[in-house]
Amino acid sequence: MSKLDQAIDDSILEASEADLREDFKEAGDDFDKAVSRASRALEQAKARTARMRFKRAQDESKAYREQENVKSFDLAKARRRLDGMRSGEVENAMMAARKGGKLSQRDEENLLKDLAQLEALENDDKEEGEE
Known part of the structure; x- marks a missing residue:
């Protein structure tokens, strides 16, 4: 940007609203309409940039x-592991009691996801040990 552009x-x-209103009046333009147009343009630019950020x-x-x-998780394998934990067939596994009752469907789904993630981490550890 040139010094002239910067000065303009x-x-x-730095101009006061009164000065701007007078300048617009002298030029035959409506100050309030110009402010309204500028405000709309600013709001449209904000909305456009928000959409761009969201898309990015x-x-x-x-x-x-x-x-x-x-990694994708093997939920079927996690289900077998959970069933084994429940039946006592899986060694070195403990499950805490949940309010003395059964797991809700949501609790069970989350437990399965956790077991699948644990399995994936255990597999990663085994693979790293082989290297």
Whole structure:
């Protein structure tokens, strides 16, 4: 930006509302309409940038999920492990009592996900030990 452009910008930014109203009146323009147009343009720009940021975040999230280092979990295997824990067939496994009752469907689903993640971590540890 040239010094002249900067000086013009500064003079506009430093001008009082009364001065701006007078300048617009002399130019035959309506100050309130100009302010309204500028406000609409600003709001549209904000909305456009928000949509762009949201789209970028969606794209980044999708790219992250599609990376090869993201492992899928074997929920069927986790289910077998949970069933084994319940029946006492799995060694070195303990389950805490939950308010003296059964697990809710949601609790069971979350437990399965946790077991699947644990299995994946255990497999990673085994693979790293082989290297």
